[in-house]
Amino acid sequence: MSEPIAVEPVVEAARLDAADPLAPLRARFVLDDAVYLDGNSLGALPAAVPDRLAEVVRREWGELRIRSWTEAGWWTAPERIGDRIAPLVGAAPGQIVVGDSTSVNVFKALVAAIRLAGEERDEVLVDATTFPTDGYLAASAARMTGRTLRPLPPEAIAAEAGPRTAAALVNHVDYRTGRLNDLPGITAALHAAGALAVWDLCHSAGALPVGLDEHGVDLAVGCTYKYLNGGPGSPAYLYINRAVQGGFDSPLPGWNGHREPFGMRPEFAPAEGALRGRVGTPDILSMLALEAALEVWDGVGIEAVRAKSLALTDFFLRRVAAEVPAGLVESLTPAAHAERGSQVALRCADAGKVMAELIARGVIGDFREPDVLRFGFTPLYTSFTDAYTAARTLGAVLAP
Ligand SMILES: Cc1ncc(COP(=O)(O)O)c(C=O)c1O
């Protein structure tokens, strides 16, 4: 029997790219020769955005002016764009509004969840490994509402939720390690305890299926500037499950969330449905840039995105193992597909300096304290050749 012929890794990468059904989508983005693995911080620019934004400024702002609130659909943009995001996170229409930052939406969602849970539930759980803003806001929400905050590792939340628990705020994918938390299981356990589930989807939306409706998530928030490519500071979104919309009592009841915003009434009366999650005047330029950015999803299914994401991170992990001498890096990202988001986090000595050197050589990832190299894989535009080049460059930096 003849030995199997070992395929050169660069050839393997090229073959994987040639067989990739999503490969043509890269042309929908503005990219250069750099290997861009930072879409989990700031997604690349979709090619349709600059012209659309110029049109919004020149025609809608410059010429139509105030008429654009109605004639150009500005006023209804938060719910219209929410409905555009909905299929990507497994939500039926009418449950998502776009606006404000993720931080502000975390506050709205968590306080509303505490209010929905009722007075007798006096503790709030929060993912102890969370991106800091969620932890800060959860502490303030708990303090304001007179509840006790209990930070827990996400894998402990299901078992610890009990009759005192009002709600838990959990990240779907951990920003540092790339671990994918068990959204269906944790949500079901919270519900069994009579508590509400609030999920932060920043690092999962646009990278993998979320299934908000299917799993009965109560409330969720996420940013749009990572895997949804909405641009720097693009508005975040708030999902309010239809089942809890009637009881959603916003801690930020601004006039945009009023049943009759132009009624100019002294008393607040919430709008029907997810609209009550709106606060003030939407940030139209960012919002319409996001709307144009979402066109890259036309005809793209999130299942195909997930399949490519896993193939990319598998291939990258394999190439890192081959290119980097043993012991120099340690993957913090779970090997099991069921526990992996769309990034690879490698612990490494002098990670800050190593990332600076990678960037100098055209491989853009990021460094997170204290010792983590983070590589984000955006299936819409990252190629297997990018993954190959990144691993090879890392090998060259660490073992010159
Ligand atoms: C999990 C998570 N939540 C929240 C944020 C940020 O919130 P904001 O969009 O308000 O800056 C980030 C990243 O910036 C994040 O990774």
Ligand SMILES: Nc1ccccc1C(=O)C[C@H](N)C(=O)O
């Ligand atoms: N919004 C930003 C603005 C500037 C620099 C980074 C960010 C990030 O989004 C960081 C990201 N949330 C992270 O997971 O580290």
